[in-house]
Amino acid sequence: MLPARRLFVRKLRVCGIHTSWNTVGDGEFFCPDCGGDRNYRRRTGRRRFAVLGVPLLPRGLAGPVVECAACHSHFGMDVLDHPTTGRFSAMLRDAVHTVALAVLASGGTSSRTVRETAVQAVRAAGLDDCTEDQLTSLIEALAADTGRYVADAGPYGAALAIELHEALEPLAPHLAPAGRESILLQGARIALADGPYTPAEREVLTTVGAALQFCDDDTERLLETAAHTPF
Known part of the structure; x- marks a missing residue:
């Protein structure tokens, strides 16, 4: 090691910035470094200039940071915006379930092929444990709850449009384009199970596309592709 570098390293050992961390919260998150769900500690700190390991002069605050309890890496607070694996799976289940209900509500539940396709999705x-009876019962309950529907909004109603946005919009940023396309195409397959799209089904699927952050042209392209693709 060169003399100048040895002197620099020696100075670093003698003096430097020391941070004292304090835990202010905890929970579970998806750790980018570990690549899975881990416990975390939310921490804030105080920086001090230290000589021989003894903190002396204050140098401001540090954090807040998210510290992985497993690998001890530090991340910004925005890492908590990424859902855990368990939460992501639940969001995906809810999204597909909501899309299936919306398409069924718009096209009706009289076709057995449509019901079976929805259950498969x-x-x-x-x-x-999803069954045809469960989906049909939910549609009937929605239809009976007249306060959830607007008279001129068609059979699927304003309430399901709101539910589609609530289920899909938080999920969309965490899905690759292929994942977002898959959800839209699953809805399209349900609608096409008994023939071409009805106007109401197309309206629902357009809402699904918008909630998944597709532009109108991309949504239309995907729906047309599905209409000409045998399943």
């Missing part, structure tokens, strides 16, 4: 998303 929901089960594939993780709701293994």
